Amino acid sequence: MHRPHGRIGAPDRPVHQPSSGWIKAQLDRLPQRLRFIPGSFVPLYDVPHLIQHGDHLPRAPQIIEGAIHVGGPPDRLEDRILRWLRAMAQDHLATQARQHASRLDVELGRVRVRDTISRWGSCTAAGDLSFNWRLVLAPPLIGDYVAAHEVAHRLHMDHSPHFWAVVDRLVPHRHEARLWLRQNGEALMRMGPPPG
Numbered sequence: 001m002h003r004p005h006g007r008i009g010a011p012d013r014p015v016h017q018p019s020s021g022w023i024k025a026q027l028d029r030l031p032q033r034l035r036f037i038p039g040s041f042v043p044l045y046d047v048p049h050l051i052q053h054g055d056h057l058p059r060a061p062q063i064i065e066g067a068i069h070v071g072g073p074p075d076r077l078e079d080r081i082l083r084w085l086r087a088m089a090q091d092h093l094a095t096q097a098r099q100h101a102s103r104l105d106v107e108l109g110r111v112r113v114r115d116t117i118s119r120w121g122s123c124t125a126a127g128d129l130s131f132n133w134r135l136v137l138a139p140p141l142i143g144d145y146v147a148a149h150e151v152a153h154r155l156h157m158d159h160s161p162h163f164w165a166v167v168d169r170l171v172p173h174r175h176e177a178r179l180w181l182r183q184n185g186e187a188l189m190r191m192g193p194p195p196g
């Protein structure tokens with residue numbers, strides 16, 4: 001089975017153990033958490049978009065001239081934005097994963113998004129993929145790399161040189177993407193509602 005990758009924090013931190021509750025609590029306590037509220041900027045594919053709320057606006061968020069317009073009750077606004085971002089991440093990552101899968105001529109099972117602080121993506125032996133929805137907040141090349149990485153596990157369930165050669169066939173920028181995730185992953189976790 002494949003080892004975890006793209007972890008947040010120190011590489012030897014046991015994020016899959018019960019202590020992840022402690023890490024979550026620490027993250028929740030960080031003052032820099034950026035909530036999805038009116039006046040905040042959401043980095044949509046790494047491009048800041050101002051959240052604008054108005055009673056007259058439709059409840060479903062819409063992008064208008066570089067801003068996110070959203071109506072409805074203010075108290076559920078963050079939930080609506082979160083659902084909208086998750087749906088966008090789901091669409092985009094599933095499309096990218098299926099494109100990579102067709103290039104490798106491999107089958108995929110279900111593709112879905114999750115909210116976890118420990119992983120950017122995963123692939124089961126049956127070919128079900130899951131991705132962290134927060135990739136929608138990163139530059140497009142990052143999600144594309146993670147999609148390629150998980151699809152490449154359909155050929156190699158390890159991180160051997162053979163595996164990395166497959167990733168490199170799919171995307172030319174894996175070193176840059178891995179570096180970006182190491183440098184920015186923790187900041188992504190501080191955006192929106194706490195991971196859970």
Ligand SMILES: [Zn+2]
Pocket residue numbers: 002003004005149153158159
């Ligand atoms: Zn992997």
